[in-house]
Amino acid sequence: MATSTASKPCKDRRQVLVMRFTAGERVAHWVHFIAFTILLGTGMFLYMPALRPFAVGEAGEASRLAHRAAAVLFMAAPLVYLIWSPRDFFYSLREALTWGPDDLGWLRAAWGYYTRGDTARMPPQGKYNAGQKFNALTQIITFILFVVSGLIMWFGRGVVSPAIFVGSVIVHDLSVIATVALFILHIYLVAVHPLMRESITAMFEGTVTEEFAREHHGKWLAEQEQERVYRRCRDE
Ligand code: HEM
Numbered sequence: 001m002a003t004s005t006a007s008k009p010c011k012d013r014r015q016v017l018v019m020r021f022t023a024g025e026r027v028a029h030w031v032h033f034i035a036f037t038i039l040l041g042t043g044m045f046l047y048m049p050a051l052r053p054f055a056v057g058e059a060g061e062a063s064r065l066a067h068r069a070a071a072v073l074f075m076a077a078p079l080v081y082l083i084w085s086p087r088d089f090f091y092s093l094r095e096a097l098t099w100g101p102d103d104l105g106w107l108r109a110a111w112g113y114y115t116r117g118d119t120a121r122m123p124p125q126g127k128y129n130a131g132q133k134f135n136a137l138t139q140i141i142t143f144i145l146f147v148v149s150g151l152i153m154w155f156g157r158g159v160v161s162p163a164i165f166v167g168s169v170i171v172h173d174l175s176v177i178a179t180v181a182l183f184i185l186h187i188y189l190v191a192v193h194p195l196m197r198e199s200i201t202a203m204f205e206g207t208v209t210e211e212f213a214r215e216h217h218g219k220w221l222a223e224q225e226q227e228r229v230y231r232r233c234r235d236e
Pocket of ligand 1: 075
């Protein structure tokens with residue numbers, strides 16, 4: 001993460017931008033997003049009887065090929081993150097695995113916060129709040145399940161026992177249900193929910209306003225202030 005501070009104060013607090021995601025984190029996120037969307041689409045061709053025409057003949061061959069190609073991209077995404085931004089990769093991993101009293105506080109206050117905008121009971125959060133940590137943990141677990149079950153379905157036919165093969169299909173399908181539920185919630189929060197919409201700019205531009213960071217990730221912002229990390233005014 002860059003380490004410079006604004007040379008002069010910004011005119012308006014809403015104009016102060018703080019760096020939230022590095023280029024490596026953003027590229028990994030979008031590679032994961034594109035791969036996941038293709039995997040979901042092509043997987044649905046194979047899974048849903050209504051989409052049967054895309055699962056047979058030449059269209060079926062193309063769907064299966066696209067699914068496998070997207071699977072390679074899907075497996076590459078965390079490697080892009082690890083190689084490009086190792087410091088942030090391990091920071092995010094540690095954050096997702098570290099739960100404390102503020103996460104319990106988030107769970108208690110979340111309903112009032114997201115439905116009524118009741119900020120008074122919400123404790124300051126780190127880089128990721130408890131909901132984001134839960135999402136990250138589910139992504140990590142389902143990533144492992146997708147890779148293991150998918151590779152068995154890809155290369156294991158006639159090699160592993162029929163029970164293991166069928167078990168892999170079931171694990172693959174259950175992972176789809178878990179990730180699609182979270183995917184819908186994720187899209188709703190970043191694209192629709194009025195309190196959270198600004199969060200999406202962090203995935204395009206890397207930055208959020210200091211005001212947003214203070215309200216949603218106050219503990220993380222305090223850490224950043226101590227480290228004097230990158231910040232700039234919007235109009236610079
Ligand atoms: C490393 C990641 C993955 C690998 C290696 C993989 C591989 C495979 C393979 C080999 C098949 C069988 C295709 C065929 O009939 O020939 C399959 C089916 C399927 N995949 Fe994946 N996949 C991966 C990730 C995903 C993800 C992320 C999703 C959705 C979010 C997904 C959704 C599906 C669905 C819905 C099916 C159809 C399952 C069924 O027929 O019950 N896959 N996958």
